[in-house]
Amino acid sequence: xxxxxxxxxxxxxxxxxxxxxxxxxxxxxxxxxxxxxxxxxxxxxxxxxxxxxxxxxxxxxxxxxxxxxxxxxxxxxxxxxxxxxxxxxxxxxxxxxxxxxxxxxxxxxx
Amino acid sequence: xxxxxxxxxxxxxxxxxxxxxxxxxxxxxxxxxxxxxxxxxxxxxxxxxxxxxxxxxxxxxxxxxxxxxxxxxxxxxxxxxxxxxxxxxxxxxxxxxxxxxxxxxxxxxxxxxxxxxxx
Numbered sequence: 001x002x003x004x005x006x007x008x009x010x011x012x013x014x015x016x017x018x019x020x021x022x023x024x025x026x027x028x029x030x031x032x033x034x035x036x037x038x039x040x041x042x043x044x045x046x047x048x049x050x051x052x053x054x055x056x057x058x059x060x061x062x063x064x065x066x067x068x069x070x071x072x073x074x075x076x077x078x079x080x081x082x083x084x085x086x087x088x089x090x091x092x093x094x095x096x097x098x099x100x101x102x103x104x105x106x107x108x109x110x
Numbered sequence: 111x112x113x114x115x116x117x118x119x120x121x122x123x124x125x126x127x128x129x130x131x132x133x134x135x136x137x138x139x140x141x142x143x144x145x146x147x148x149x150x151x152x153x154x155x156x157x158x159x160x161x162x163x164x165x166x167x168x169x170x171x172x173x174x175x176x177x178x179x180x181x182x183x184x185x186x187x188x189x190x191x192x193x194x195x196x197x198x199x200x201x202x203x204x205x206x207x208x209x210x211x212x213x214x215x216x217x218x219x220x221x222x223x224x225x226x227x228x229x
Contacts, residue, residue, distance in 0.1 A: 047210075047215045056215075
């Protein structure tokens with residue numbers, strides 16, 4: 001049972017906007033920032049967003065993040081076929097002194 | 111170019127030990143915190159351990175505490191994970207990664223090394 005919860009899957013058509021939710025608690029999402037990772041099939045994860053809404057160099061501005069209370073969201077605007085991947089949210093948990101990942105959300109481009 | 115290369119994975123019997131290594135290049139290793147993460151087949155990511163740049167602070171996931179030991183050799187640009195008392199549930203691909211800031215995310219990942227614990 002993950003401490004952070006995400007929907008198992010979301011789907012959309014090319015060009016559409018999709019969002020992925022990440023729900024946690026006061027000791028993790030609620031008390032700090034959230035990171036998002038993209039994992040393409042058969043590859044290592046890649047940092048997609050850090051500090052909740054900051055994009056590392058090279059990440060398209062189609063990807064954006066937000067947070068409200070104990071929930072965070074990743075939005076993908078203008079969905080493209082190459083966005084088909086698993087997306088994991090993560091945060092530091094102050095109570096556990098541990099970095100926790102969500103279970104991941106599979107994005108399918110229809 | 112920044113590279114992280116893990117090695118040391120393999121097949122080991124329950125109760126056995128393995129030592130994973132992560133050799134880095136392309137950045138000043140001693141300036142960065144580092145971490146290990148694992149991923150079980152078909153499942154999600156699980157953070158394993160974290161070490162600050164001069165090994166002052168170390169954290170472990172509850173699932174590996176007392177069995178795994180993270181360490182680093184800044185002179186050798188290398189990160190290690192000593193895994194003892196291995197269990198079937200430790201079977202996973204193990205990744206090393208560079209930590210941004212204190213814990214602003216893991217920005218550079220290795221390709222992973224597979225560990226299988228089975229009799």
